[in-house]
């Protein structure tokens with residue numbers, strides 16, 4: 096039988112590659128960096144399946160250049176880098192990696208929340224500069240977490256995990272989502288509210304919606320204007336959900352107290368002025384970067400891809416309509 100040929104666009108944990116090799120011929124990009132369009136097309140040209148990253152744009156041009164592709168396994172839970180409509184039109188199944196990075200991402204949201212409100216990175220910079228002059232009653236005053244109001248925008252897997260981890264801090268939890276979340280309501284007494292109400296009432300707003308046309312720039316100058324001046328914004332979802340220039344202005348002008356960001360509108364760049372602000376804590380899209388998450392993502396992407404190129408149904412298919420055709 097023909098062994099399916101797989102192109103992996105960048106090195107991932109070896110467990111995933113080993114699993115793929117049991118069933119397929121595997122080519123891994125030799126470059127430890129995002130591929131150029133030409134490199135992506137050249138690698139995928141004769142492939143049956145591709146293991147893609149969120150930095151690879153999988154669009155109609157890609158499918159034209161790689162006509163043999165029978166499956167796209169994205170190494171991420173988000174899949175806004177993939178033109179799903181085009182994949183569906185061509186009957187190509189696409190998968191993601193849900194579940195294995197839920198806690199890691201929620202934990203990073205908490206890390207950013209605490210770093211921002213207790214000014215951890217600002218303090219770290221002072222200590223390392225050797226300029227600390229000793230204890231002072233007015234130094235690095237931040238905000239309390241215990242008893243504060245946490246607002247979760249998008250109560251899916253990750254938003255739910257973020258909210259559930261607030262139990263140790265006796266927080267009031269609000270969430271905005273199209274669906275009711277009975278886990279949050281029953282466990283935390285959380286209340287479902289509109290985005291507007293959530294913004295107005297929360298001390299901490301954490302974003303967990305996927306990037307779609309309806310969520311692009313969901314948070315803009317008007318949204319920041321409606322938040323408390325003492326509030327913090329946390330984003331571990333996707334950068335373009337926030338108008339980053341507006342956020343930079345809001346942080347600079349003190350419309351909100353601070354932000355913790357793992358994702359950016361124009362990765363790998365941040366908009367001008369953002370990184371100079373003292374009240375923003377920034378990490379380089381590493382919320383899922385733990386050993387178990389990344390290994391889990393590699394195993395999921397590999398098993399989904401094996402299923403797709405051998406004509407079986409992928410467990411984490413995000414366009415299951417392809418199977419109805």
Ligand code: GLV
Pocket residue numbers: 149170171172173174196332383
């Ligand atoms: C990372 O951003 C992911 O979507 O998994």
Ligand code: GLV
Pocket residue numbers: 172193194197251252253254303
């Ligand atoms: C993603 O995994 C989510 O549902 O939040």
